[in-house]
Amino acid sequence: MKIWTIANQKGGVGKTTTVASLAGAFVKRGQRVLMVDTDPHASLGYYLGIDCEQLPCSLYDLFLGHKSLTVDTVKTHIVPTNVQGLDLMPSTMALATLDRSLGHEEGMGLILKKALKLIEGEYDVVLIDCPPVLGVLMVNALAASEHIIVPVQTEFLAIKGLDRMVKTMLLMGRSKKINYSYTIVPTMYDKRTRAASAALKQLNEDYNEELWQEVIPVDTKFRDASLSHLPASHYAPSSRGVKAYNRLLDDLLAKDLCHVKIS
Ligand SMILES: Nc1ncnc2c1ncn2[C@@H]1O[C@H](COP(=O)(O)OP(=O)(O)O)[C@@H](O)[C@H]1O
Ligand SMILES: [Mg+2]
Numbered sequence: 001m002k003i004w005t006i007a008n009q010k011g012g013v014g015k016t017t018t019v020a021s022l023a024g025a026f027v028k029r030g031q032r033v034l035m036v037d038t039d040p041h042a043s044l045g046y047y048l049g050i051d052c053e054q055l056p057c058s059l060y061d062l063f064l065g066h067k068s069l070t071v072d073t074v075k076t077h078i079v080p081t082n083v084q085g086l087d088l089m090p091s092t093m094a095l096a097t098l099d100r101s102l103g104h105e106e107g108m109g110l111i112l113k114k115a116l117k118l119i120e121g122e123y124d125v126v127l128i129d130c131p132p133v134l135g136v137l138m139v140n141a142l143a144a145s146e147h148i149i150v151p152v153q154t155e156f157l158a159i160k161g162l163d164r165m166v167k168t169m170l171l172m173g174r175s176k177k178i179n180y181s182y183t184i185v186p187t188m189y190d191k192r193t194r195a196a197s198a199a200l201k202q203l204n205e206d207y208n209e210e211l212w213q214e215v216i217p218v219d220t221k222f223r224d225a226s227l228s229h230l231p232a233s234h235y236a237p238s239s240r241g242v243k244a245y246n247r248l249l250d251d252l253l254a255k256d257l258c259h260v261k262i263s
Contacts (some may be wrong), residue, residue: 001120001125002124002147003116003125004146005148005149006019006127007150007169008132008151008165009134009169010153013153014153015130017151017222017226017232018151019044019128020225020232021222021231021233021241023086023125023127025233026124026125027233030085031125032123033085033086033123033124033127034088034122034126036088038137039091040091043129044088044090045090047226049081050079050081052090055079058077058090058091058092059091059095060091062077063108064102066111075119077090083234086231098137108136108140109136109140111140112128112144113140113144138172141173142169142172145180147181148170148180148183149182149185150166150184150185151187151216152185152186153187153199154215155199156195156202159202159203159206166182166184183212183255186200186203186214186216188217189215190218212248214247214248216241217241219244221240222241
C-alpha cells in the first residue's frame with residue numbers, strides 16, 4: 001500500500017485539488033484508493049459532497065480512541081464517496097482542538113501510521129490531505145507517508161521561504177524508520193503571465209531533482225469539478241489539467257521515490 005501526503009504550509013496552493021485529482025487518476029487505473037483528510041476545514045469531504053459534521057465518526061474520534069484501535073474500528077471511520085473505489089476518512093472541525101487536547105501525549109505523532117497499518121490490505125493507495133499548519137496532524141501525516149508531494153502555486157510570494165518550510169516540515173514528521181522523498185509540483189501555472197514564468201525559473205534554480213519538470217496549468221475545470229463533487233478525472237477527463245495530473249502520476253510512479261532523501 002502506497003501512502004503519499006500532500007502538504008504545504010500555505011493555504012490555497014492546490015493541495016486538496018491535487019489529492020482529489022491524483023485519487024481520481026489512481027481509481028481510473030483500477031486502484032483502490034483511500035483519501036485521508038487531516039484538515040479541520042474538511043474541504044475534501046465538501047468537495048466530494050459529504051457533509052462531514054453529519055457523520056457519526058471522523059478522524060477526530062480515531063485519535064480519541066487511539067489506545068484501542070482494531071481493523072474494525074479503523075474501518076468505521078471510513079466512508080464511501082460517489083466514485084466507486086474511492087473512500088474517505090473524513091475530518092471535522094473538532095480536529096482543530098487536537099493540538100491542545102492531545103498534542104503533548106507520548107506517541108501522538110504515530111497514530112495515523114498505526115491506523116493505516118491495520119487496514120493495509122484494503123487499499124492500494126492512501127493519499128493524505130493536510131491543513132496549512134505545522135501541528136500534530138501534519139506530523140501524523142508525514143510520519144505515515146513514504147513520499148510527500150508539495151504543491152506550490154507559481155507565484156513569487158508562494159515560493160518565498162519554501163525551502164526552509166519544506167525542510168522543517170519533513171524534519172517534524174520524521175521517524176527513524178522512514179526515508180522521506182518529496183516532489184515539488186508547480187500548480188495553477190498561467191503561461192500568459194510574467195509572474196508565473198519568473199516563479200518557475202526561480203523554482204528551477206532552487207531545486208533540482210525534487211522539482212517536477214512540468215506544471216499543472218490554471219484550468220477552470222478544477223473549480224467546476226468541485227462544484228459537481230467529482231474528481232476532475234471523472235468530471236472532465238480530457239481537460240488540460242487532468243492530463244497534467246496524469247503525467248504527474250506517471251512520473252511519480254516511475255521515479256525511485258526513495259532516491260531523494262532528507263538527512
Ligand atoms: N490548477 C488549477 N487551476 C485553477 N484553479 C485551481 C487549480 N488548482 C486548484 N484550483 C482552485 O484553487 C482553489 C484552492 O485550491 P485547493 O486545492 O483547495 O488549495 P489548498 O487545499 O492548498 O487550500 C480552489 O478553488 C480550487 O478549485
Ligand atoms: Mg485544502
